[in-house]
Amino acid sequence: MTSPVTLITGSSSGIGLEIAVQAAGGGHTVVATMRDLAKAHRLRDAARAIGVTLDIRQLDVTDADSIAACIDGVVDTHGRLDALVNNAGAGHVGTIENESLDTVRDVMEVNFFGVVAVTKAALPHLRASGGRVVTVSSVGGAVGQPFSEAYCAAKFAVEGFLESLAPVAETVGVRVSIVEPGAVASDFVPNIGLDRASMVADAGAYGPALDAYLARSGQSFANAQSSADAAAAVVAVLDSSAPTLRVQTSAGASAFVGTKLVDLDGGAVLGMTRTWVAAAD
Known part of the structure; x- marks a missing residue:
């Protein structure tokens, strides 16, 4: 069989780096970007x-010209695209009263619209190859978490x-x-640049909850979990003959997401997350 051509975003470190190396x-x-x-x-x-050997290329998922140039270049070089791994993203900690709407929009741009834009650009080629x-x-993306409003909103989206x-994609073979x-x-997480002491000091009325x-x-x-273990779960999906819609990378992640999927009235999730922001007695 022809080696599948797989484009991975956000490959400079962490899970993305491990996905690239393991898939290769x-x-x-x-194509690691x-x-x-x-x-x-x-x-x-x-x-x-x-x-x-990796084909390493520049790709900014928030820049339409960068996306088009990268995907067109991949198809020109390799003749096809069989899989897209959307991994690029950025963490964020904050609560809405204390931050600007522009900050929230920036979080959505990277973590949501970046996925949408790259997926849209890749779909014609994935449709041609019967890819994924x-x-x-x-x-x-399943359980909303305190002080992660913008980030979780993006992942929910x-x-x-x-x-x-x-x-819909399945009807055309993707x-x-x-x-x-x-x-x-x-x-x-380190790339978020958290300074706990200054963040708590700047949080005003939310300081005790943020500290907790x-x-x-x-x-x-x-x-x-290690990046390598998480990446192995992604590569397993890439290689599966019958991939499922949703996969967790560990038993702990499955248990956590399971809290939400059986929580029809939201009580179980709030019962859990309330304890995360309760100041110590």
């Missing part, structure tokens, strides 16, 4: 360490978009899947 090791022709090619050294080193779209969402697209990691030990939430989050990430 598994026989995919990987990132916004800033100056950050490609870690990816190149990881690929070299296991003896695989695999999108890295989050357990935050991603999941609604893809869940709605899936049956499979759609959503992968939901929980806490993952990667650069994703950040303390709980620190404990969660202390026991986080």
Whole structure:
């Protein structure tokens, strides 16, 4: 069989880097993309360490010209596109009274509209190849979490978009899947640039709740899944002959998302998340 041509966004570090290397090791022709090619050294080193070759290209998921140039270039070079992995995204912590609407729009632009724009551009080529779209969402795409309003809103939107697209895309031979990691030990959280003390000091009336939430989050990430393990779940979806719509990357993520999927009145989710923002006695 021809090696499937797989484009991955957000490949400079973390889950995206691991997806690129593992997929290439598994026989995919990987086009690994990132916004800033100056950050490609870690990816190149990881690929070299296991003896695989990657096609590394620039792609900014918030820039229509960058998207078009990248996808057109991939098809010109490789003659086809078999899979798209939407992995690029950015974390965010904040609550709406204390931040601007422009900040919320920026979070939506990267985490939601970026997925929509790249998927739209890729679909004609995926339709031609009978390919698939695999999108890295989050357990935050199923369960709303304190001080993650904009981020979870974006991930909820991603999941609604893809869940709605899936049956339509399937009629033209394209499979759609959503992968939901929980806490993952990667650069994703450090890249948010959290300064707990200053954030709590600036949070005003929300300070005690934010302090409690950040303390709980620190404990969660202390026991986080590795990027490699989370990426393996994504690659398994890429290679599956019958991929499901929704996949979690760990038993903990499945249990967490399961809280929402059986919670018809919302009481179970609120009962859980209220404890995250309760100040210690």
